[in-house]
Amino acid sequence: MIYLEMNHVRKSFGDLEVLKDISLKVEEGEVLSIIGPSGSGKSTLLRCAAMLETMDGGDLTYLGEQAVTIQNGKSVYAKPAVLRKIQENFGMVFQSFHLFPHYDVMKNLCDAPIHVQKRNRAEVEAQAEELLQKMGLTGKEKAYPCQLSGGQCQRVAIARALMLNPKVLFFDEPTSALDPELTGEVLKVIKSLAEMNMTMVIVTHEMNFAREISNRVIFMDQGVIAVEGTPDEVFDSENARMQGFLGKFREK
Amino acid sequence: MKLSMILSQLSTGMAGTISIFVLTLVFSLPLGLLIAFGRMSKNRIVSGIFRLYISLMRGTPLMLQLMVVYFGPFYLFGMNIGKWRFPAIITGFALNYGAYFAEIYRSGIVSMDRGQYEAAKLLGYSKGQTFVRIILPQVVKRILPAITNEVITLVKDTSLAFSISYVEMFTIAKQIAAAKTTMVPFVAAGIFYYIFNFVVAWVMELLEKKFSYYH
Numbered sequence: 001m002i003y004l005e006m007n008h009v010r011k012s013f014g015d016l017e018v019l020k021d022i023s024l025k026v027e028e029g030e031v032l033s034i035i036g037p038s039g040s041g042k043s044t045l046l047r048c049a050a051m052l053e054t055m056d057g058g059d060l061t062y063l064g065e066q067a068v069t070i071q072n073g074k075s076v077y078a079k080p081a082v083l084r085k086i087q088e089n090f091g092m093v094f095q096s097f098h099l100f101p102h103y104d105v106m107k108n109l110c111d112a113p114i115h116v117q118k119r120n121r122a123e124v125e126a127q128a129e130e131l132l133q134k135m136g137l138t139g140k141e142k143a144y145p146c147q148l149s150g151g152q153c154q155r156v157a158i159a160r161a162l163m164l165n166p167k168v169l170f171f172d173e174p175t176s177a178l179d180p181e182l183t184g185e186v187l188k189v190i191k192s193l194a195e196m197n198m199t200m201v202i203v204t205h206e207m208n209f210a211r212e213i214s215n216r217v218i219f220m221d222q223g224v225i226a227v228e229g230t231p232d233e234v235f236d237s238e239n240a241r242m243q244g245f246l247g248k249f250r251e252k
Numbered sequence: 253m254k255l256s257m258i259l260s261q262l263s264t265g266m267a268g269t270i271s272i273f274v275l276t277l278v279f280s281l282p283l284g285l286l287i288a289f290g291r292m293s294k295n296r297i298v299s300g301i302f303r304l305y306i307s308l309m310r311g312t313p314l315m316l317q318l319m320v321v322y323f324g325p326f327y328l329f330g331m332n333i334g335k336w337r338f339p340a341i342i343t344g345f346a347l348n349y350g351a352y353f354a355e356i357y358r359s360g361i362v363s364m365d366r367g368q369y370e371a372a373k374l375l376g377y378s379k380g381q382t383f384v385r386i387i388l389p390q391v392v393k394r395i396l397p398a399i400t401n402e403v404i405t406l407v408k409d410t411s412l413a414f415s416i417s418y419v420e421m422f423t424i425a426k427q428i429a430a431a432k433t434t435m436v437p438f439v440a441a442g443i444f445y446y447i448f449n450f451v452v453a454w455v456m457e458l459l460e461k462k463f464s465y466y467h
Contacts, residue, residue, distance in 0.1 A: 111385065
Protein backbone atom coordinates (compact mmCIF):
# COMPACT_ATOMS: atom_id res chain seq x y z
CA MET A 1 0.00 0.00 0.00
CA ILE A 2 1.17 3.50 -0.77
CA TYR A 3 1.35 5.44 2.48
CA LEU A 4 2.45 8.79 1.12
CA GLU A 5 2.26 10.23 -2.35
CA MET A 6 3.22 13.71 -3.56
CA ASN A 7 2.99 14.87 -7.15
CA HIS A 8 4.36 17.93 -8.93
CA VAL A 9 5.09 19.79 -5.71
CA ARG A 10 6.18 23.38 -6.13
CA LYS A 11 7.11 25.81 -3.39
CA SER A 12 8.59 29.32 -3.47
CA PHE A 13 9.68 31.65 -0.72
CA GLY A 14 9.21 35.05 -2.33
CA ASP A 15 11.17 34.97 -5.58
CA LEU A 16 13.19 31.94 -4.52
CA GLU A 17 11.83 28.75 -6.03
CA VAL A 18 12.78 26.05 -3.52
CA LEU A 19 10.89 23.07 -4.93
CA LYS A 20 10.42 22.65 -8.66
CA ASP A 21 7.98 19.90 -9.62
CA ILE A 22 8.83 17.14 -7.19
CA SER A 23 6.99 13.82 -7.08
CA LEU A 24 7.56 10.93 -4.72
CA LYS A 25 5.88 7.84 -3.30
CA VAL A 26 6.50 6.01 -0.05
CA GLU A 27 5.23 2.47 0.34
CA GLU A 28 4.27 0.76 3.56
CA GLY A 29 7.35 -0.31 5.54
CA GLU A 30 9.72 1.59 3.29
CA VAL A 31 12.60 3.75 4.47
CA LEU A 32 13.28 6.67 2.16
CA SER A 33 16.27 8.90 2.72
CA ILE A 34 16.57 12.33 1.20
CA ILE A 35 20.11 13.63 0.82
CA GLY A 36 21.62 16.63 -0.86
CA PRO A 37 23.47 19.88 -0.25
CA SER A 38 22.11 22.54 2.09
CA GLY A 39 19.56 24.72 0.37
CA SER A 40 18.57 21.98 -2.06
CA GLY A 41 15.03 21.90 -0.66
CA LYS A 42 15.15 18.61 1.31
CA SER A 43 13.78 20.01 4.54
CA THR A 44 11.20 22.14 2.73
CA LEU A 45 9.97 19.04 0.93
CA LEU A 46 9.64 17.18 4.22
CA ARG A 47 7.88 20.14 5.83
CA CYS A 48 5.45 20.32 2.91
CA ALA A 49 4.69 16.63 3.40
CA ALA A 50 4.13 17.28 7.12
CA MET A 51 1.92 20.28 6.25
CA LEU A 52 4.15 22.66 8.17
CA GLU A 53 4.66 24.59 4.95
CA THR A 54 1.92 25.35 2.45
CA MET A 55 2.85 24.22 -1.01
CA ASP A 56 2.07 26.40 -4.03
CA GLY A 57 1.47 23.60 -6.49
CA GLY A 58 1.11 19.84 -6.35
CA ASP A 59 -0.95 17.29 -4.47
CA LEU A 60 -0.49 15.26 -1.29
CA THR A 61 -2.14 11.97 -0.36
CA TYR A 62 -1.87 9.79 2.74
CA LEU A 63 -3.15 6.20 2.55
CA GLY A 64 -5.48 7.12 -0.28
CA GLU A 65 -6.90 10.18 1.52
CA GLN A 66 -6.28 13.42 -0.31
CA ALA A 67 -4.96 16.24 1.85
CA VAL A 68 -4.05 18.48 -1.08
CA THR A 69 -5.39 18.37 -4.61
CA ILE A 70 -4.44 20.26 -7.75
CA GLN A 71 -7.06 22.58 -9.15
CA ASN A 72 -6.18 24.82 -12.11
CA GLY A 73 -2.52 24.08 -11.49
CA LYS A 74 -2.63 25.25 -7.89
CA SER A 75 -2.64 23.37 -4.60
CA VAL A 76 -5.96 23.28 -2.80
CA TYR A 77 -6.01 22.06 0.80
CA ALA A 78 -8.83 19.97 2.23
CA LYS A 79 -11.01 21.32 5.07
CA PRO A 80 -9.27 21.72 8.44
CA ALA A 81 -11.24 18.85 9.99
CA VAL A 82 -10.15 16.53 7.18
CA LEU A 83 -6.54 17.70 7.46
CA ARG A 84 -6.54 17.09 11.21
CA LYS A 85 -7.71 13.54 10.62
CA ILE A 86 -5.08 12.96 7.93
CA GLN A 87 -2.41 14.45 10.14
CA GLU A 88 -2.81 11.56 12.58
CA ASN A 89 -1.08 9.42 9.97
CA PHE A 90 2.34 10.94 10.48
CA GLY A 91 4.71 12.17 13.15
CA MET A 92 7.88 14.20 12.99
CA VAL A 93 11.26 14.34 14.67
CA PHE A 94 13.01 17.69 14.42
CA GLN A 95 16.66 18.65 14.23
CA SER A 96 16.46 20.57 17.51
CA PHE A 97 14.02 18.17 19.20
CA HIS A 98 11.37 20.73 20.21
CA LEU A 99 10.56 18.90 23.39
CA PHE A 100 8.28 20.76 25.79
CA PRO A 101 10.77 22.11 28.34
CA HIS A 102 8.19 22.61 31.10
CA TYR A 103 7.07 18.96 31.01
CA ASP A 104 9.11 16.05 32.30
CA VAL A 105 9.90 13.14 29.99
CA MET A 106 6.80 11.16 30.94
CA LYS A 107 4.51 14.14 30.40
CA ASN A 108 6.16 14.95 27.07
CA LEU A 109 5.18 11.47 25.97
CA CYS A 110 1.75 11.18 27.57
CA ASP A 111 0.23 14.66 27.37
CA ALA A 112 -0.95 14.49 23.74
CA PRO A 113 -2.29 10.91 23.90
CA ILE A 114 -4.22 11.73 27.08
CA HIS A 115 -5.46 15.24 26.31
CA VAL A 116 -5.64 15.24 22.53
CA GLN A 117 -6.51 11.65 21.71
CA LYS A 118 -8.41 11.23 25.02
CA ARG A 119 -6.94 7.80 25.59
CA ASN A 120 -6.92 5.99 28.89
CA ARG A 121 -4.12 7.24 31.16
CA ALA A 122 -2.99 3.85 32.46
CA GLU A 123 -2.78 2.42 28.98
CA VAL A 124 -0.88 5.47 27.71
CA GLU A 125 1.61 5.34 30.57
CA ALA A 126 2.22 1.65 30.01
CA GLN A 127 2.97 2.36 26.35
CA ALA A 128 5.30 5.19 27.37
CA GLU A 129 7.23 2.94 29.79
CA GLU A 130 7.64 0.34 27.09
CA LEU A 131 8.89 2.90 24.56
CA LEU A 132 11.31 4.47 27.05
CA GLN A 133 12.74 1.05 27.72
CA LYS A 134 13.24 0.47 23.99
CA MET A 135 14.95 3.85 23.72
CA GLY A 136 17.24 3.04 26.63
CA LEU A 137 15.72 5.80 28.74
CA THR A 138 14.33 3.83 31.67
CA GLY A 139 14.75 5.85 34.84
CA LYS A 140 14.50 9.19 33.02
CA GLU A 141 10.70 9.46 33.39
CA LYS A 142 10.86 12.34 35.85
CA ALA A 143 13.77 14.18 34.20
CA TYR A 144 13.20 17.48 32.41
CA PRO A 145 14.60 18.00 28.90
CA CYS A 146 17.18 20.49 30.22
CA GLN A 147 18.65 17.71 32.37
CA LEU A 148 19.21 15.39 29.41
CA SER A 149 21.94 15.18 26.78
CA GLY A 150 21.10 16.02 23.17
CA GLY A 151 21.05 12.35 22.24
CA GLN A 152 18.68 11.55 25.08
CA CYS A 153 16.46 14.48 24.10
CA GLN A 154 16.26 13.24 20.54
CA ARG A 155 15.37 9.75 21.71
CA VAL A 156 12.62 11.22 23.89
CA ALA A 157 11.40 13.16 20.84
CA ILE A 158 11.31 9.95 18.80
CA ALA A 159 9.38 8.20 21.58
CA ARG A 160 6.99 11.16 21.81
CA ALA A 161 6.24 10.90 18.08
CA LEU A 162 5.77 7.12 18.34
CA MET A 163 3.27 7.50 21.20
CA LEU A 164 0.63 8.54 18.68
CA ASN A 165 1.22 5.37 16.63
CA PRO A 166 1.87 7.17 13.34
CA LYS A 167 1.88 5.29 10.04
CA VAL A 168 4.77 7.40 8.70
CA LEU A 169 7.56 9.01 10.70
CA PHE A 170 9.48 11.99 9.32
CA PHE A 171 12.99 12.86 10.46
CA ASP A 172 14.33 16.31 9.65
CA GLU A 173 18.11 16.05 10.06
CA PRO A 174 17.69 14.22 13.39
CA THR A 175 21.40 14.13 14.22
CA SER A 176 22.64 17.46 12.86
CA ALA A 177 22.61 19.06 16.32
CA LEU A 178 24.52 16.18 17.93
CA ASP A 179 28.18 15.27 18.30
CA PRO A 180 29.38 12.00 16.69
CA GLU A 181 28.98 9.97 19.86
CA LEU A 182 25.41 11.08 20.47
CA THR A 183 24.65 10.73 16.76
CA GLY A 184 25.46 7.03 17.04
CA GLU A 185 22.91 6.36 19.75
CA VAL A 186 20.14 8.15 17.84
CA LEU A 187 20.96 6.36 14.58
CA LYS A 188 20.85 3.05 16.45
CA VAL A 189 17.31 3.81 17.57
CA ILE A 190 16.24 4.76 14.03
CA LYS A 191 17.81 1.57 12.75
CA SER A 192 15.84 -0.47 15.25
CA LEU A 193 12.66 1.20 13.99
CA ALA A 194 13.59 0.24 10.43
CA GLU A 195 13.98 -3.35 11.57
CA MET A 196 10.43 -3.16 12.92
CA ASN A 197 9.29 -2.09 9.44
CA MET A 198 8.39 1.44 10.47
CA THR A 199 7.70 3.58 7.41
CA MET A 200 10.11 6.50 7.52
CA VAL A 201 11.26 9.46 5.48
CA ILE A 202 14.62 10.73 6.66
CA VAL A 203 16.36 13.92 5.64
CA THR A 204 19.97 13.41 6.64
CA HIS A 205 23.61 14.26 6.09
CA GLU A 206 24.73 10.88 7.45
CA MET A 207 25.67 9.24 4.15
CA ASN A 208 26.77 5.87 5.47
CA PHE A 209 23.66 5.64 7.57
CA ALA A 210 21.42 6.54 4.61
CA ARG A 211 23.11 3.95 2.45
CA GLU A 212 22.80 1.28 5.09
CA ILE A 213 19.20 1.59 6.26
CA SER A 214 17.28 2.97 3.28
CA ASN A 215 15.26 1.04 0.76
CA ARG A 216 15.38 4.04 -1.49
CA VAL A 217 17.40 7.25 -1.64
CA ILE A 218 16.61 10.57 -3.25
CA PHE A 219 19.40 13.01 -4.04
CA MET A 220 18.07 16.52 -4.32
CA ASP A 221 19.84 19.45 -5.89
CA GLN A 222 18.53 22.98 -6.49
CA GLY A 223 14.91 22.09 -5.93
CA VAL A 224 14.70 19.00 -8.10
CA ILE A 225 15.29 15.28 -7.62
CA ALA A 226 18.62 14.78 -9.38
CA VAL A 227 19.01 11.06 -8.70
CA GLU A 228 16.61 8.51 -7.27
CA GLY A 229 16.86 4.78 -6.70
CA THR A 230 18.19 2.08 -4.41
CA PRO A 231 21.07 3.16 -2.17
CA ASP A 232 23.59 1.44 -4.43
CA GLU A 233 22.15 3.02 -7.56
CA VAL A 234 22.26 6.50 -6.06
CA PHE A 235 25.63 6.31 -4.34
CA ASP A 236 27.28 4.73 -7.38
CA SER A 237 25.52 7.07 -9.81
CA GLU A 238 27.55 8.78 -12.52
CA ASN A 239 25.56 12.01 -12.00
CA ALA A 240 28.11 14.79 -11.81
CA ARG A 241 26.41 16.74 -9.02
CA MET A 242 25.97 13.59 -6.96
CA GLN A 243 29.61 12.66 -7.42
CA GLY A 244 30.69 16.18 -6.52
CA PHE A 245 28.54 16.12 -3.41
CA LEU A 246 29.79 12.70 -2.30
CA GLY A 247 33.35 13.67 -3.07
CA LYS A 248 33.14 16.47 -0.54
CA PHE A 249 31.89 14.02 2.02
CA ARG A 250 34.67 11.52 1.33
CA GLU A 251 37.30 14.22 1.71
CA LYS A 252 36.18 14.93 5.26
CA MET B 253 0.11 64.92 66.87
CA LYS B 254 1.46 61.62 68.03
CA LEU B 255 2.97 59.09 65.64
CA SER B 256 0.45 56.46 66.71
CA MET B 257 -2.37 58.85 65.78
CA ILE B 258 -0.83 59.51 62.37
CA LEU B 259 -0.41 55.81 61.75
CA SER B 260 -3.95 54.96 62.77
CA GLN B 261 -5.31 57.65 60.46
CA LEU B 262 -3.09 56.48 57.60
CA SER B 263 -4.18 52.90 58.16
CA THR B 264 -7.79 53.81 57.34
CA GLY B 265 -6.51 54.68 53.84
CA MET B 266 -4.44 51.52 53.47
CA ALA B 267 -7.53 49.41 52.80
CA GLY B 268 -8.27 51.71 49.85
CA THR B 269 -4.71 51.48 48.56
CA ILE B 270 -4.65 47.71 48.87
CA SER B 271 -8.05 47.23 47.25
CA ILE B 272 -7.06 49.40 44.27
CA PHE B 273 -3.90 47.32 43.96
CA VAL B 274 -5.60 43.92 44.19
CA LEU B 275 -8.63 44.72 42.02
CA THR B 276 -6.48 46.34 39.34
CA LEU B 277 -4.40 43.18 39.08
CA VAL B 278 -7.47 40.93 39.06
CA PHE B 279 -8.90 42.80 36.08
CA SER B 280 -5.84 43.98 34.17
CA LEU B 281 -3.89 40.71 34.04
CA PRO B 282 -6.59 38.83 32.05
CA LEU B 283 -7.51 42.01 30.16
CA GLY B 284 -3.88 42.37 29.10
CA LEU B 285 -3.94 38.91 27.56
CA LEU B 286 -7.05 39.78 25.53
CA ILE B 287 -5.47 43.06 24.39
CA ALA B 288 -2.32 41.16 23.41
CA PHE B 289 -4.42 38.80 21.27
CA GLY B 290 -6.11 41.79 19.64
CA ARG B 291 -2.77 43.46 19.01
CA MET B 292 -1.42 40.26 17.41
CA SER B 293 -4.56 39.63 15.34
CA LYS B 294 -3.97 38.85 11.67
CA ASN B 295 -6.90 41.12 10.88
CA ARG B 296 -5.31 44.50 10.17
CA ILE B 297 -8.29 46.51 11.38
CA VAL B 298 -8.44 44.65 14.71
CA SER B 299 -4.70 44.88 15.31
CA GLY B 300 -4.81 48.56 14.28
CA ILE B 301 -7.49 49.33 16.85
CA PHE B 302 -5.53 47.65 19.65
CA ARG B 303 -2.32 49.31 18.53
CA LEU B 304 -4.02 52.69 18.85
CA TYR B 305 -5.48 51.71 22.22
CA ILE B 306 -2.07 50.75 23.61
CA SER B 307 -0.54 53.88 22.13
CA LEU B 308 -3.13 56.12 23.85
CA MET B 309 -2.89 54.34 27.18
CA ARG B 310 0.89 54.53 27.24
CA GLY B 311 1.09 57.97 25.69
CA THR B 312 -1.11 59.92 28.11
CA PRO B 313 -0.87 60.35 31.89
CA LEU B 314 -2.76 57.84 34.02
CA MET B 315 -3.99 60.77 36.13
CA LEU B 316 -5.68 62.27 33.06
CA GLN B 317 -7.18 58.90 32.12
CA LEU B 318 -8.65 58.55 35.61
CA MET B 319 -10.31 61.95 35.27
CA VAL B 320 -11.72 61.07 31.84
CA VAL B 321 -13.14 57.78 33.13
CA TYR B 322 -14.58 59.43 36.24
CA PHE B 323 -15.98 62.67 34.82
CA GLY B 324 -16.63 61.43 31.28
CA PRO B 325 -20.03 59.85 31.97
CA PHE B 326 -21.22 63.11 33.55
CA TYR B 327 -20.06 65.44 30.80
CA LEU B 328 -21.03 63.11 27.95
CA PHE B 329 -24.31 61.65 29.21
CA GLY B 330 -25.17 63.81 32.21
CA MET B 331 -25.02 60.73 34.41
CA ASN B 332 -24.99 60.92 38.19
CA ILE B 333 -21.44 59.92 39.09
CA GLY B 334 -21.87 59.91 42.87
CA LYS B 335 -21.26 56.18 43.32
CA TRP B 336 -18.95 55.89 40.33
CA ARG B 337 -15.75 57.07 42.02
CA PHE B 338 -14.27 53.76 43.16
CA PRO B 339 -15.44 51.76 40.10
CA ALA B 340 -13.99 54.54 37.92
CA ILE B 341 -10.62 54.19 39.62
CA ILE B 342 -10.55 50.42 39.11
CA THR B 343 -11.72 50.82 35.50
CA GLY B 344 -9.11 53.46 34.76
CA PHE B 345 -6.29 51.53 36.37
CA ALA B 346 -7.31 48.23 34.72
CA LEU B 347 -7.56 49.82 31.26
CA ASN B 348 -4.16 51.47 31.66
CA TYR B 349 -2.33 48.52 33.21
CA GLY B 350 -4.00 46.11 30.76
CA ALA B 351 -2.21 47.95 27.95
CA TYR B 352 1.19 47.60 29.62
CA PHE B 353 0.58 43.95 30.51
CA ALA B 354 -0.54 43.30 26.91
CA GLU B 355 2.85 44.38 25.60
CA ILE B 356 4.60 42.23 28.20
CA TYR B 357 2.53 39.19 27.20
CA ARG B 358 3.22 39.94 23.56
CA SER B 359 6.96 40.13 24.16
CA GLY B 360 6.79 36.70 25.78
CA ILE B 361 4.61 35.16 23.10
CA VAL B 362 6.68 36.37 20.14
CA SER B 363 9.86 35.19 21.85
CA MET B 364 8.64 31.60 21.77
CA ASP B 365 10.40 29.28 19.34
CA ARG B 366 8.29 28.39 16.31
CA GLY B 367 9.33 24.78 16.88
CA GLN B 368 7.09 24.56 19.95
CA TYR B 369 4.07 25.37 17.80
CA GLU B 370 5.16 22.95 15.09
CA ALA B 371 5.77 20.09 17.52
CA ALA B 372 2.37 20.72 19.12
CA LYS B 373 0.66 20.84 15.75
CA LEU B 374 2.12 17.50 14.72
CA LEU B 375 1.04 15.97 18.01
CA GLY B 376 -2.51 17.01 17.20
CA TYR B 377 -2.96 19.83 19.74
CA SER B 378 -5.60 22.33 18.68
CA LYS B 379 -4.64 26.01 18.63
CA GLY B 380 -6.33 26.58 21.99
CA GLN B 381 -4.69 23.56 23.57
CA THR B 382 -1.32 24.60 22.18
CA PHE B 383 -1.63 28.01 23.77
CA VAL B 384 -2.91 26.87 27.16
CA ARG B 385 -0.82 23.73 27.61
CA ILE B 386 2.41 24.53 25.76
CA ILE B 387 2.89 28.23 25.12
CA LEU B 388 1.36 30.12 28.06
CA PRO B 389 3.20 28.25 30.86
CA GLN B 390 6.51 29.03 29.17
CA VAL B 391 5.51 32.61 28.46
CA VAL B 392 4.63 33.21 32.12
CA LYS B 393 8.09 32.08 33.19
CA ARG B 394 9.74 34.39 30.67
CA ILE B 395 7.73 37.50 31.51
CA LEU B 396 7.72 37.26 35.32
CA PRO B 397 10.57 39.77 35.82
CA ALA B 398 8.83 42.31 33.57
CA ILE B 399 5.51 41.70 35.36
CA THR B 400 7.23 42.28 38.71
CA ASN B 401 8.43 45.67 37.48
CA GLU B 402 4.94 46.67 36.47
CA VAL B 403 3.32 45.42 39.68
CA ILE B 404 5.76 47.42 41.77
CA THR B 405 4.95 50.52 39.74
CA LEU B 406 1.27 49.84 40.37
CA VAL B 407 1.80 49.91 44.14
CA LYS B 408 3.16 53.44 43.87
CA ASP B 409 0.65 54.52 41.22
CA THR B 410 -2.28 53.80 43.55
CA SER B 411 -1.57 57.26 45.01
CA LEU B 412 -2.83 58.77 41.73
CA ALA B 413 -6.37 58.01 42.90
CA PHE B 414 -6.15 61.32 44.79
CA SER B 415 -6.64 63.07 41.44
CA ILE B 416 -10.34 62.24 41.56
CA SER B 417 -10.51 62.80 45.32
CA TYR B 418 -10.58 59.18 46.35
CA VAL B 419 -9.35 58.89 49.91
CA GLU B 420 -6.57 56.31 49.93
CA MET B 421 -3.50 56.38 52.13
CA PHE B 422 -1.49 59.02 50.34
CA THR B 423 -4.44 61.43 50.24
CA ILE B 424 -4.71 61.15 54.02
CA ALA B 425 -0.96 61.66 54.40
CA LYS B 426 -1.20 64.89 52.44
CA GLN B 427 -4.16 66.10 54.49
CA ILE B 428 -2.41 65.48 57.82
CA ALA B 429 0.81 67.04 56.55
CA ALA B 430 -1.03 70.16 55.44
CA ALA B 431 -3.11 70.49 58.60
CA LYS B 432 -0.31 69.83 61.09
CA THR B 433 2.64 71.17 59.08
CA THR B 434 4.68 68.03 59.56
CA MET B 435 6.62 65.73 57.24
CA VAL B 436 6.07 62.66 59.42
CA PRO B 437 3.02 61.34 57.51
CA PHE B 438 5.00 61.44 54.26
CA VAL B 439 7.84 59.48 55.83
CA ALA B 440 5.33 56.97 57.20
CA ALA B 441 3.64 56.69 53.81
CA GLY B 442 7.03 56.17 52.13
CA ILE B 443 7.86 53.38 54.55
CA PHE B 444 4.47 51.80 53.91
CA TYR B 445 5.00 51.78 50.13
CA TYR B 446 8.48 50.39 50.58
CA ILE B 447 7.32 47.53 52.79
CA PHE B 448 4.42 46.83 50.46
CA ASN B 449 6.80 46.55 47.50
CA PHE B 450 9.27 44.53 49.51
CA VAL B 451 6.53 41.96 50.03
CA VAL B 452 5.50 42.13 46.36
CA ALA B 453 9.08 41.55 45.21
CA TRP B 454 9.44 38.68 47.68
CA VAL B 455 6.24 36.99 46.44
CA MET B 456 7.28 37.42 42.81
CA GLU B 457 10.69 35.97 43.57
CA LEU B 458 8.99 32.92 45.09
CA LEU B 459 6.96 32.58 41.90
CA GLU B 460 10.11 32.81 39.80
CA LYS B 461 11.70 30.10 41.93
CA LYS B 462 8.63 27.96 41.40
CA PHE B 463 9.25 28.17 37.66
CA SER B 464 12.97 27.55 37.89
CA TYR B 465 12.66 23.75 37.74
CA TYR B 466 13.44 23.97 34.01
CA HIS B 467 15.08 26.30 31.59
